Amino acid sequence: MFSKSTEYALRATIFIARQSSIHKKVNIREIAEGIGAPKYFTAKILQQLSNKNVQIVSSISGPAGGFFIKEEASKRPIYNVIEAMQETHIIEDCVLGLPNCNEKTPCSMYKPYKDVKKGLLSIFKDKSIQEIANSKDRLIPIKIPNSKKP
Amino acid sequence: MFSKSTEYALRATIFIARQSSIHKKVNIREIAEGIGAPKYFTAKILQQLSNKNVQIVSSISGPAGGFFIKEEASKRPIYNVIEAMQETHIIEDCVLGLPNCNEKTPCSMYKPYKDVKKGLLSIFKDKSIQEIANSKDRLIPIKIPNSKKP
């Protein structure tokens, strides 16, 4: 559904939130391994999530540093991650790729998609990062005993 | 939601179906202009939809040739176009990008997405190409009086 960037962003956010709930900061290597994503690419995505006006994740440099999520940020909906990655269009835009998806200029899919869109939006808007992090569902493809991504 | 390829594929299929309903064959130029898509790229997509075991659209070379959709093909669900473009994964796969999206190995989004996925699949599976073509909703971005895509 989303790009790999956004998939990694969602997984990373949930992963960090879980560690932050036990007041543990995590570094890039831990995050990348924890979500089964390429390390350097994950680093780039974390810049997007931490930097900016976004402020979904926070970070501190140096030893004992790393990434974490503030209490208040973890209460925000996971939808904010999709916004930060600038991919709300994947849900919001016309299914046929036409501009101006609205009541006035609908395509053939507008009506049937209307309710689906609502449902899709609500699954990301109705749950906070914290709530999703609290579930102990997997965030990683498969158990890798000793992965070697240096 | 889908790739540009699939968006064009959906629009082209509906466009051709409309013309076929009045027994009119259309050529690449007419299709590309009719759906507001790049001509050569549209041609490549039509190969995917006509060629193969897919057979959603049919074509005939030479003067008075062009693309059309057979009666029986137009009764198939629009979902077949998404299958032909090999993008069912966009609906079917894990929202977080994890492999093996199923009851046994769910991610945090599995349950909330389950019903949305059903709705999403049904809007493409429950309507035939013909039915969608019969609606006279737009298939093109905006009215272009005299577009110049040579």
Next chain:
DNA sequence: ATAATTAAAGATATTTTTATCCTTAATTGT
């Protein structure tokens, strides 16, 4: 002060997607 550890930032590389062009084959009308 120095060394070690961490993220930030910038540069580069690879792959995929999107888009275009050119040649060939099929069909039609003259």
Next chain:
DNA sequence: ACAATTAAGGATAAAAATATCTTTAATTAT
């Protein structure tokens, strides 16, 4: 047979997404 029109197929180009590497800055501990 020949010219015109159309799609098919192959080659190439351009842009975007994905991925990696290198250097710099910040922080900590010694």
